[in-house]
Amino acid sequence: MSIIVMKFGGTSVADIDCIKNVANKVAAQYKKNKKIIVVVSAMSGTTNNLIDLTRQVSKVSNSPEYDVVVSSGEQVTAGLLSIALNSQEIPSRSFMGWQIPVLTDNTFSKANIAEISIDVLMQSLNRNEIAVIPGFQGVTDENQITTLGRGGSDTSAVAIASALNAKRCDIYTDVDGIYTADPRMVPKAKKLDKISYEEMLEMASQGAKVLQTRSVALAMKYKLKIKVLSSFENKEGTLVLHEDEIMEKKNVSGIAFSLDEAKLTVIGIPDKPGQASILFKSLGLKAINVDMIAQSSSANKSATDLSFTVPKNELEEAINTIKSVQKKIGFKSIISDRDVAKISVIGIGMKTQAGVAQKMFDILAEKNINLKVISTSEIKISVLIEAAYMELAARSLHTAFELDES
Amino acid sequence: MSIIVMKFGGTSVADIDCIKNVANKVAAQYKKNKKIIVVVSAMSGTTNNLIDLTRQVSKVSNSPEYDVVVSSGEQVTAGLLSIALNSQEIPSRSFMGWQIPVLTDNTFSKANIAEISIDVLMQSLNRNEIAVIPGFQGVTDENQITTLGRGGSDTSAVAIASALNAKRCDIYTDVDGIYTADPRMVPKAKKLDKISYEEMLEMASQGAKVLQTRSVALAMKYKLKIKVLSSFENKEGTLVLHEDEIMEKKNVSGIAFSLDEAKLTVIGIPDKPGQASILFKSLGLKAINVDMIAQSSSANKSATDLSFTVPKNELEEAINTIKSVQKKIGFKSIISDRDVAKISVIGIGMKTQAGVAQKMFDILAEKNINLKVISTSEIKISVLIEAAYMELAARSLHTAFELDES
Numbered sequence: 030m031s032i033i034v035m036k037f038g039g040t041s042v043a044d045i046d047c048i049k050n051v052a053n054k055v056a057a058q059y060k061k062n063k064k065i066i067v068v069v070s071a072m073s074g075t076t077n078n079l080i081d082l083t084r085q086v087s088k089v090s091n092s093p094e095y096d097v098v099v100s101s102g103e104q105v106t107a108g109l110l111s112i113a114l115n116s117q118e119i120p121s122r123s124f125m126g127w128q129i130p131v132l133t134d135n136t137f138s139k140a141n142i143a144e145i146s147i148d149v150l151m152q153s154l155n156r157n158e159i160a161v162i163p164g165f166q167g168v169t170d171e172n173q174i175t176t177l178g179r180g181g182s183d184t185s186a187v188a189i190a191s192a193l194n195a196k197r198c199d200i201y202t203d204v205d206g207i208y209t210a211d212p213r214m215v216p217k218a219k220k221l222d223k224i225s226y227e228e229m230l231e232m233a234s235q236g237a238k239v240l241q242t243r244s245v246a247l248a249m250k251y252k253l254k255i256k257v258l259s260s261f262e263n264k265e266g267t268l269v270l271h272e273d274e275i276m277e278k279k280n281v282s283g284i285a286f287s288l289d290e291a292k293l294t295v296i297g298i299p300d301k302p303g304q305a306s307i308l309f310k311s312l313g314l315k316a317i318n319v320d321m322i323a324q325s326s327s328a329n330k331s332a333t334d335l336s337f338t339v340p341k342n343e344l345e346e347a348i349n350t351i352k353s354v355q356k357k358i359g360f361k362s363i364i365s366d367r368d369v370a371k372i373s374v375i376g377i378g379m380k381t382q383a384g385v386a387q388k389m390f391d392i393l394a395e396k397n398i399n400l401k402v403i404s405t406s407e408i409k410i411s412v413l414i415e416a417a418y419m420e421l422a423a424r425s426l427h428t429a430f431e432l433d434e435s
Numbered sequence: 436m437s438i439i440v441m442k443f444g445g446t447s448v449a450d451i452d453c454i455k456n457v458a459n460k461v462a463a464q465y466k467k468n469k470k471i472i473v474v475v476s477a478m479s480g481t482t483n484n485l486i487d488l489t490r491q492v493s494k495v496s497n498s499p500e501y502d503v504v505v506s507s508g509e510q511v512t513a514g515l516l517s518i519a520l521n522s523q524e525i526p527s528r529s530f531m532g533w534q535i536p537v538l539t540d541n542t543f544s545k546a547n548i549a550e551i552s553i554d555v556l557m558q559s560l561n562r563n564e565i566a567v568i569p570g571f572q573g574v575t576d577e578n579q580i581t582t583l584g585r586g587g588s589d590t591s592a593v594a595i596a597s598a599l600n601a602k603r604c605d606i607y608t609d610v611d612g613i614y615t616a617d618p619r620m621v622p623k624a625k626k627l628d629k630i631s632y633e634e635m636l637e638m639a640s641q642g643a644k645v646l647q648t649r650s651v652a653l654a655m656k657y658k659l660k661i662k663v664l665s666s667f668e669n670k671e672g673t674l675v676l677h678e679d680e681i682m683e684k685k686n687v688s689g690i691a692f693s694l695d696e697a698k699l700t701v702i703g704i705p706d707k708p709g710q711a712s713i714l715f716k717s718l719g720l721k722a723i724n725v726d727m728i729a730q731s732s733s734a735n736k737s738a739t740d741l742s743f744t745v746p747k748n749e750l751e752e753a754i755n756t757i758k759s760v761q762k763k764i765g766f767k768s769i770i771s772d773r774d775v776a777k778i779s780v781i782g783i784g785m786k787t788q789a790g791v792a793q794k795m796f797d798i799l800a801e802k803n804i805n806l807k808v809i810s811t812s813e814i815k816i817s818v819l820i821e822a823a824y825m826e827l828a829a830r831s832l833h834t835a836f837e838l839d840e841s
Contacts, residue, residue, distance in 0.1 A: 045491040079511065085451040086515055087522040094521065097514035097529050101507040105485065108503030109492055115500065116493040123503050127533065128578055172534055 031196035032064040032154065036164065036186035039073035040203040041260035042106050048072075051260065052113035054201070055159060059119060064154055066193065067161045068186040069110055071102025076165075091138040096166075096176045099138075100126070103163030103182070111161045121159040124149060126166035126174070131185065133167035133175045140167055140175035142184070145192035162189060183244035191251035198248065198255050199266075204239055205259035206267035207232065209432040210284040215423050217433040221282060222265070225272035228282050231375040231409045245269065272377050280385055281376035281430040286423050290320060290338040292369050292401060292413060293347060297332045297361030304358050305335060311354045317343045321371070321404040321413060332361075336402050338413060341367060369401060370419035373411040374426055386410050392429045398422055437602035438470040438560065442570065442592035445479035446609040447666035448512050457666065458519035460607070461565060465525060469563050472556065472599065474570045474592040475516055477508025482571075497544040502572075502582045505544075506532070509569030509588070517567045527565040530555060532572035532580070537591065539573035539581045546573055546581035548590070551598035568595060589650035597657035604654065604661050605672075610645055611665035612673035613638065615838040616690040621829050623839040628671070630688060631678035637781045637815045638691050651675065678783050686791050687782035687836040692829050696726060696744040698775050698807060698819060699753060703738045703767030710764050711741060717760045723749045727777070727810040727817060738767075742808050744819060747773060775807060776825035779817040780832055792816050798835045804828055 035058065037051050051069075059065050070076075079099045083090065107123040114121035129149050133140035153160040164182025167175045177184055183200060190198035207229065210218040224232070226249035233242045239257055248255050248269065258266025272278065298304050305324070312319055322337040339347045344365060351363055379385050389410055393400065398421070402413040414422055427433060441464065443457050457475075465471050476482075485505045489496065513529040520527035535555050539546035559566040570588025573581045583590055589606060596604035613635065616624040630638070632655035639648045645663055654661050654675065664672025678684065704710050711730070718725055728743040745753045750771060757769055785791050795816055799806065804827070808819040820828055833839060 045488065048492065082451065082511070082515060083518055086454065086518045089518070089522070092518060092521060094514045094517040094527075094529055097517070097531075098511050101510045101514075104507045104510075105488070105504050108500045108507075109488060111500040111503070112489055112492045112495070112498060115498060116495070121500075123500055125503075125580075174531075 031062075032066060032190075032193050033058065033062060034066045034068060034186055034190035034193070034195045034198045035201065036068040036182065036198065037070065037201045037260060038182065038203070039070040039076070041201050042069055042110070043073045045109075047260070048106070048109050049113055051201075052110060052117060054260065055110075055114060056117055056119055059159060063157050065159050066150065066154070066189060066195070067110065067159060068164045068182060068189060069103060069106040069161060070164055070182040072106055075102035075105070091136075093137050093173050096137050096140075096174050100163070100166040100174050100176050103165050107161045107163040114159055114161070119159060120157060121161055122153060123161045123163070124153070125163060127168040127172065129162070131167040131188070132170060133177070135169045135171070135173065135175065137175055139178040140169075142167060142177070142188045145188055147192050150189075150193060180241035180243070183241040184247060187244040187247045187253060187255065191247065191253050195253065198253055200240060200255055200257050201260040202239060202257060203260065204257075205262055205264045206257050207239060207269070207283075209282065210423055210427050211286070214286065214420055215284065215427050217424070217427060219432065219434040221267050223268045223270060223275050224282060225275055225377045226269060227272065227408050228375050228377050229269045231373065231406070232283050232285050240269070275377070278378040279376055280378040280382050281374045281432065282378075283375045284423050284427050284430070284432065285373045285375060286419055287371045288416060288419065289341055290369065290371055290413075291341045291344045292336060292338050292366040293344070293351070294334055294336045294364045294366075295351060295360050296334050296364065298335055299359050300331050300333055307354055307358055308335070308351065311350050312339070312347060315346060315350050317347050317350065321402045321411060323402045323404065338369070338371070338402065366401070368416045369413050370416045370422075371411055371413055372419065372422050372426065373409050374430060375409045377408050379408050379410075388429065389426060392425050393422060396421055396425055437468075438472060438596075438599050439464065439468060440472045440474060440592055440596035440599070440601050440604045441607065442474040442588065442604065443476065443607045443666060444588065444609070445476040445482070447607050448475055448516070449479045451515075453666070454512070454515050455519055457607075458516060458523060460666065461516075461520065462523055462525055465565060470560055471565050472560070472595060472601070473516065473565060473567045474588060474595060475509060475512045475567060476570055476588040478512055481508035481511070497542075499543050499579050502543050502546075502580050506569070506572040506580050506582050509571050513567045513569040520565055520567070525565060526563060527567055528559060529567045529569070530559070531569060533574040533578065535568070537573040537594070538576060539583070541575045541577070541579065541581065543581055545584040546575075548573060548583070548594045551594055553598050556595075556599060586647035586649070589647040590653060593650045593653045593659060593661065597653065597659050601659065604659055606646060606661055606663050607666040608645060608663060609666065610663075611668055611670045612663050613645060613675070613689075615688065616829055616833050617692070620692065620826055621690065621833050623830070623833060625838065625840040627673050627688060629674045629676060629681050631681055631783045632675060633678065633814050634688050634781050634783050635675045637779065637812070638689050646675070681783070684784040685782055686784040686788050687780045687838065688784075689781045690829050690833050690836070690838065691779045691781060692825055693777045694822060694825065695747055696775065696777055696819075697747045697750045698742060698744050698772040699750070699757070700740055700742045700770045700772075701757060701766050702740050702770065704741055705765050706737050706739050713760055713764055714741070714757065717756050718745070718753060721752060721756050723753050723756065727808045727819060729808045729810065744775070744777065744808065772807070774822045775819050776822045776828075777817055777819055778825065778828050778832065779815050780836060781815045783814050785814050785816075794835065795832060798831050799828060802827055802831055
């Protein structure tokens with residue numbers, strides 16, 4: 030019989046009533062298929078409270094002891110869910126990261142999973158128990174507790190499912206699936222039955238914050254199917270899987286948008302090799318994430334202008350960093366623009382079907398929306414526009430690419 | 436260099452300011468003596484909150500998963516204290532029960548310590564680290580988390596100190612030592628410099644709730660010195676040690692009192708062997724703790740009356756239990772009395788010096804206080820009196836036995 034891993038996030042286990050609801054969902058699945066592993070997050074708010082406690086003592090957040098404190102939230106949920114299952118006469122036992130063990134490196138607070146032993150879990154499955162595993166936590170080969178960083182519970186669930194060669198990893202959350210666009214902004218958005226890993230990765234990093242990017246990348250690597258579905262409603266959800274398993278590949282399967290970025294333009298960079306390298310290296314050293322990059326000739330033929338986006342909350346630091354290399358590079362000035370939105374159309378079908386970019390530009394032009402920066406990948410076209418037009422742009426593109434709910 | 440174990444209870448680590456205060460106390464001790472092990476409780480209120488969460492899910496409180504949940508509170512404090520020490524540039528690391536390991540049996544929620552490995556802790560000491568250990572928790576030889584029951588942190592500290600052959604176990608709490616009587620009731624009570632294990636055991640079980648009985652018994656077994664002192668004041672505290680190390684043994688070293696018991700009298704028990712046995716066995720099966728027992732002849736020569744005390748909150752269950760064996764025993768009736776107080780005079784010197792009981796009875800008679808039940812041990816005389824007289828009795832005895840602060 031094949032194994033199914035069920036993962037429940039913080040809002041799904043927010044309080045005792047939610048935990049009992051989760052127990053009922055797990056119990057129902059157990060009656061259909063005895064081979065169940067459950068992964069849980071901390072009750073919502075708990076991890077933030079624990080982090081806040083550590084911050085009151087010290088600003089350092091990548092110490093081993095930070096992980097000792099913040100990993101405790103998941104332990105509580107795992108124990109409570111096992112108690113809830115046991116009280117329904119369903120055999121269940123919790124297994125902490127160190128009991129399995131989930132071996133990680135020693136990058137405390139952002140550890141990477143190195144290896145998951147399956148013996149303990151297989152024995153538990155063979156006893157027809159439901160193993161409940163706190164997500165987010167691991168242990169080093171020197172027996173120290175680690176955590177995987179924010180959103181690490183999705184990664185735990187996918188890694189455990191992959192190690193056990195599970196049939197599927199079901200991620201229960203507070204939305205009922207992946208939509209063609211964020212329904213709060215695009216009311217006609219519709220739920221997708223299926224989406225490929227690549228598309229999901231673009232959707233996730235473009236602002237559709239349902240699944241952690243890291244867990245999708247891991248699932249893609251191991252060809253593990255993920256299902257995203259609601260803890261609170263009995264609906265079908267969305268399957269995330271390999272593109273080969275999606276029969277009809279649409280040109281465009283979703284629209285993503287974000288207000289999280291700001292635009293920077295560095296003007297009058299002397300036109301000689303290596304100047305962009307100095308610039309981006311200085312930002313890289315400060316761990317500032319540069320996203321869309323576009324270069325254009327300046328009026329002055331011997332110099333160029335360079336535009337790119339950085340996270341809005343790192344704009345000031347980015348400007349200061351660039352100014353610190355102004356002498357070295359010899360550029361003229363910097364202009365910044367916080368009033369921008371990024372809109373992306375995403376679709377695995379783009380790889381083989383042309384004309385998507387052209388159509389996108391046409392539609393935005395029809396609405397008199399000016400494009401500030403353009404960047405493209407194999408399955409995505411992103412444009413930067415004035416923030417005020419984001420909603421109009423998203424809805425127009427959603428309709429034009431025939432994504433609207435009929 | 437000899438090892439000192441420092442233990443801090445829930446009120447000593449109640450919030451971040453308290454934890455920083457504890458870090459300062461530990462740091463000061465570390466500068467005098469590098470060989471320090473610290474044991475901590477959960478932040479006050481935390482364990483009760485965790486227990487409450489489990490109760491909302493299930494009434495069962497002796498399951499393995501109950502221990503998974505409630506042991507997490509100490510983990511948080513241990514991590515936070517290590518962070519606080521590290522932020523003062525003092526090397527420190529936390530060690531959970533399973534990391535040491537503190538091996539216990541599998542009596543979940545009330546586990547007994549079987550063995551403590553010292554290798555990991557000795558290595559930590561040799562690195563001049565301060566090991567911070569969450570009290571209350573252990574692990575079975577099958578790698579399951581256990582807890583030692585309420586107040587188990589004192590027991591953890593004493594057991595770890597004994598295993599490490601420590602010089603002393605310092606128990607920091609919210610009082611500054613052991614007094615000749617509870618100072619809230621007897622204002623003239625004075626702090627004792629020293630007290631023997633046996634006396635402390637009687638004081639603890641008689642209502643002076645500073646140290647857990649179980650931890651005192653363990654310290655006595657291993658001849659480990661305990662010092663009770665305040666987390667909040669810099670005062671000397673009280674040493675608990677073997678009676679041989681107390682030069683001047685007083686007749687009476689303390690007065691203990693309690694309102695927690697109720698009196699039961701079973702009237703007209705047929706005067707034949709085995710009747711008391713049936714009675715107390717029935718109570719034992721219900722785990723009802725019987726304390727003071729006194730038997731007297733009844734008016735009827737062929738029957739006796741039996742008086743004894745039980746915890747007030749178990750009185751009703753005790754009465755029902757006794758009624759269930761009424762036919763078998765053939766007694767006439769039961770009388771109960773909740774309106775009673777137990778007063779005890781305690782002193783290791785009593786073993787060799789006579790007249791303490793006589794003096795106690797004289798003083799109570801002087802004040803017209805009637806004795807309902809009397810029971811004695813080698814180092815203690817207890818009497819049951821009407822509750823209203825408790826304060827008067829305690830203060831009079833305290834003065835008469837020359838315990839008053841001069």
